[in-house]
Each structure stands twice: as C-alpha cells, then as structure tokens.
Amino acid sequence: MKLLSNLVFKILYVLTISMPLAAVDVSYTNDIKPIIQRSCSGCHQPATKMGGLNLTEYDGIMAGGQNGPILMAGAPEKSRLIGMLTGNVKPMMPMGADPLPEAEIAILKRWVTQGAKVDTLESEKGPQVPVEPPTYIHPPAVDGLTYSPDGTFLVIGGYKEILVHKSDGLKIVARLLGKSERITGLSFTPDGKTIVAVGGTPAQFGEIQIWDIQTRTQTRSIISTADTLFGGAVSPDGKFICAGGADKSVRVFEIATGKEIFKVGHHEDWVLDTVYGIDGKRVVTIGRDRAAKLTNSETGAFLENINLLRDQLYAIERHPRRDYVLVGGLDRVPYLYMMDRPRALKIADDSTLVREFEEQKAKIFSLAFSPDGSHIAVGGMSDEVPIYETETGKRITTLNEVNEGVFAIEFHPKGDQITVAGYDGRIRIFNPKTGKLLSDFSPVPLRNKVASN
Numbered sequence: 001m002k003l004l005s006n007l008v009f010k011i012l013y014v015l016t017i018s019m020p021l022a023a024v025d026v027s028y029t030n031d032i033k034p035i036i037q038r039s040c041s042g043c044h045q046p047a048t049k050m051g052g053l054n055l056t057e058y059d060g061i062m063a064g065g066q067n068g069p070i071l072m073a074g075a076p077e078k079s080r081l082i083g084m085l086t087g088n089v090k091p092m093m094p095m096g097a098d099p100l101p102e103a104e105i106a107i108l109k110r111w112v113t114q115g116a117k118v119d120t121l122e123s124e125k126g127p128q129v130p131v132e133p134p135t136y137i138h139p140p141a142v143d144g145l146t147y148s149p150d151g152t153f154l155v156i157g158g159y160k161e162i163l164v165h166k167s168d169g170l171k172i173v174a175r176l177l178g179k180s181e182r183i184t185g186l187s188f189t190p191d192g193k194t195i196v197a198v199g200g201t202p203a204q205f206g207e208i209q210i211w212d213i214q215t216r217t218q219t220r221s222i223i224s225t226a227d228t229l230f231g232g233a234v235s236p237d238g239k240f241i242c243a244g245g246a247d248k249s250v251r252v253f254e255i256a257t258g259k260e261i262f263k264v265g266h267h268e269d270w271v272l273d274t275v276y277g278i279d280g281k282r283v284v285t286i287g288r289d290r291a292a293k294l295t296n297s298e299t300g301a302f303l304e305n306i307n308l309l310r311d312q313l314y315a316i317e318r319h320p321r322r323d324y325v326l327v328g329g330l331d332r333v334p335y336l337y338m339m340d341r342p343r344a345l346k347i348a349d350d351s352t353l354v355r356e357f358e359e360q361k362a363k364i365f366s367l368a369f370s371p372d373g374s375h376i377a378v379g380g381m382s383d384e385v386p387i388y389e390t391e392t393g394k395r396i397t398t399l400n401e402v403n404e405g406v407f408a409i410e411f412h413p414k415g416d417q418i419t420v421a422g423y424d425g426r427i428r429i430f431n432p433k434t435g436k437l438l439s440d441f442s443p444v445p446l447r448n449k450v451a452s453n
C-alpha cells in the first residue's frame with residue numbers, strides 16, 4: 001500500500017513538475033500565426049512588407065527582412081525577431097504600438113528555442129486549384145450540367161474543372177479550373193452573367209464556386225463542410241444559392257459576398273437536391289430521408305413536408321411557371337406535387353399530389369422540365385430517358401441511345417434540344433420531339449491511349 005501510494009505520488013509529482021518544462025511544442029499554426037496576425041501583419045504582409053519583411057507566411061519569416069535573417073533556430077538571444085520585441089534591438093516592434101504581452105514574447109521565444117519549426121501539413125493548406133487542366137483517358141462521370149439562359153453555352157462539370165461548350169457541343173469555349181473533384185450541380189444566375197457550381201471532394205470538403213462567364217474568372221470559392229455539397233439552386237432574383245449536404249444540412253449563401261445566411265438541419269439524412277419556389281421565398285429540399293421539405297428561404301424556418309414519405313429521393317425540379325415540384329428516387333416513380341397544400345389538411349398526407357407518372361425500369365437520379373413546363377424527362381439507372389406530357393402523364397418520346405446511370409438532364413432554353421449525361425461521361429444531345437440523337441461526344445479532350453504508352 002505504501003509502495004503504491006508512493007508510486008502514485010511520484011507519478012503525480014513527475015506530471016505536475018514536468019508539465020511546464022515539457023510543455024507541448026509550440027505550434028506555428030496554433031500559437032505563432034495568431035500573434036503575428038494580430039500584431040504584425042498590418043505592416044509585414046506581402047502588400048506592405050515594411051522592413052522588407054513578410055511575416056504572414058512561414059517562408060516569409062524564414063526569408064528575413066532588409067537586414068537579413070531575423071531568427072536563428074535554437075538561439076532566441078541571437079534572433080532579431082525576439083530582440084526587437086523585448087527592446088534589446090532597435091527599433092522595437094510592433095512599431096509605434098505597445099510591446100507585446102510578456103506571455104506572447106515568451107511563446108515566440110520558446111518557438112525559436114524549439115527550432116522555429118512549421119507544423120502546417122500540406123493537407124492543412126486546404127484544397128488546391130490545379131495548375132494545368134487535367135488530362136483524361138476516359139471522360140469523367142458527369143453529375144452537373146446546365147445551359148446558359150440565352151442558350152449560347154452548355155456548361156458541364158468535369159474533374160476539378162468546369163467545361164464551357166458552345167451549346168451545339170462543337171467547341172470548348174473555356175475550361176474553368178477549380179478545387180472540387182466533383183461538380184454535383186451547375187446553375188446560371190438569371191442574368192446569364194454568373195455560373196454557380198456546387199460540389200466538393202468526397203470525404204474532404206464541400207465547395208461553391210462562383211464564376212464570371214465573361215472574364216472566365218472565379219470570383220469566389222466558398223469551402224464549407226467536410227463532404228460534398230449537392231443541389232445548388234439559385235434564387236429567382238439571382239442573389240442566393242441553396243445547397244444540401246452529406247452532413248444533412250441545408251445552407252443558403254449570398255452569392256455577392258459568400259456569406260452563409262443560414263444552415264438548418266431539418267433533414268435526417270443526406271440532402272441531395274434543392275429548388276426555389278417562384279417568388280424565391282421558399283425552398284424545397286429532398287434527400288435520402290424520403291422527405292420533400294418546404295423551408296422559408298429567408299429565415300430557414302421549417303414549414304412542412306409536402307409529400308407522403310415513401311422512399312429515398314434523389315432528384316427534384318420545379319415547374320418553370322408554377323409552384324409544382326417533380327420528385328423521384330428509389331421507388332422509380334416520378335411524383336408531381338404542389339408546394340402549397342390545397343386545403344388545411346393534416347401534414348404528411350398526399351393531398352398535395354398532382355400526378356404520379358409511369359414507374360421507371362430502375363431508380364431515378366435526374367429529372368427535367370421543358371422550358372414551358374409542358375413536358376418532363378426522367379433518367380436514372382435505366383437505359384432509356386422517357387419524355388412525358390406533364391398534364392396527362394402520357395409518354396411522348398423515348399431517348400434510347402443512353403447508358404445506365406443518367407445523372408443530369410437539361411432542356412435547351414428554346415426547348416428544341418435536350419442534353420443527357422451521366423456515368424459514362426458522354427454528352428448526348430437529342431431532339432426531344434422525335435427522340436433522335438443529334439450528337440454524342442466527350443466533353444473533355446481525351447488523351448490517345450496508344451500514343452500515351
């Protein structure tokens with residue numbers, strides 16, 4: 001017993017005594033950077049670089065200033081960085097302000113004593129934009145595609161890039177390189193000036209990219225959550241974007257500022273697609289929890305489930321002229337719902353159901369309305385894309401030359417062509433009236449397999 005308590009005492013003793021000494025290494029990222037950010041970066045950043053010194057990056061600290069190196073690893077007493085903080089070396093820093101608190105000077109000193117190491121790992125620098133466009137042997141699976149509102153461009157999601165094609169598919173106009181491996185949703189603002197892309201890199205980050213189509217520059221990248229974002233409906237006034245996430249959230253961002261307006265967690269599983277109502281005041285979001293949820297798009301307040309829960313939902317589209325939404329998913333049936341319950345009936349009944357369409361051969365991944373709302377197209381794990389009359393539910397045409405795994409369908413704004421893409425990465429443009437295939441191409445340049453070996 002004595003022995004044991006002795007031992008315990010010793011352990012405690014060693015722990016308490018050695019704590020301040022062995023004090024965990026000072027971290028450049030967590031300890032040093034914030035001090036510099038607060039007290040030095042105003043004058044010592046790339047744009048100002050007073051004294052020839054940029055302190056905002058580790059490399060800049062190591063590069064030193066106009067009089068050479070500012071620190072010697074392991075020797076704080078020989079480091080001007082420390083000397084200028086204590087007043088041993090003139091002029092004292094931060095220039096023209098109170099000296100740093102002693103505790104902060106002590107941390108900087110300890111960091112130099114410990115070797116002035118950097119602990120920012122490559123992976124912590126965050127996702128990077130590729131320098132060169134990717135090269136492809138096969139076209140990458142296409143999850144997102146859209147036409148510009150005037151019908152000039154067909155914009156397609158690639159791997160870490162967005163491809164802007166002429167809408168006939170005969171020419172690549174631009175390749176817009178970004179951080180996300182996958183683009184899951186693409187939209188234009190109604191004025192046609194801005195592309196809003198939603199995506200991310202699975203299990204790493206979600207991203208919203210804002211692009212100026214005229215200058216082909218990315219005006220903003222909003223990194224959010226630790227997994228891909230989905231949907232990405234743009235509000236009718238072009239000011240907001242609503243995205244769903246693998247974290248079960250629905251988020252609304254302001255496009256001009258990148259500011260997150262709200263994040264809500266009404267869903268119980270992944271949120272896979274989003275649409276705005278006609279007046280922009282409400283959104284409907286769907287996902288694996290089977291619900292089509294109506295939410296106030298200004299406050300994030302939950303309004304109600306507009307559907308009777310049946311099976312997982314993967315796609316939603318809004319009728320171009322009415323507050324009707326078309327949803328589809330695992331149970332293979334496209335359902336047309338009204339966003340507003342006709343009578344004050346109880347929640348989660350099916351009084352909002354306008355029409356059920358024909359059951360598909362396999363689960364549904366993508367839906368589209370024709371520009372006037374008169375027709376719908378349905379795609380998914382089936383090897384066909386049927387087109388139906390919205391009013392009657394009658395099948396009008398079938399697009400047959402498609403492969404299983406249709407992830408994206410879009411009518412041209414004039415309604416005279418329809419584009420289908422998905423797992424095989426090919427872009428197929430059809431005449432939606434006759435079902436005739438007009439063109440079939442890879443949206444990315446392919447490297448010649450033989451030549452590459």
Ligand code: HEC
Pocket residue numbers: 036039040041042043044050051052053064065066067068069070080081084091093094095096097100
């Ligand atoms: C208000 C502006 C300002 C602030 C804030 C400031 N500095 Fe300076 N710093 C200067 C100027 C100006 C010089 C050049 C002085 C000279 O040439 O005599 C300088 C020079 C230095 C140098 C010497 C560079 C060389 O090679 O001669 C070091 C080291 C330094 N600053 C560290 C810091 C640190 C650390 C902080 C924050 C705690 C800080 N400074 C905050 C303006 C500032």
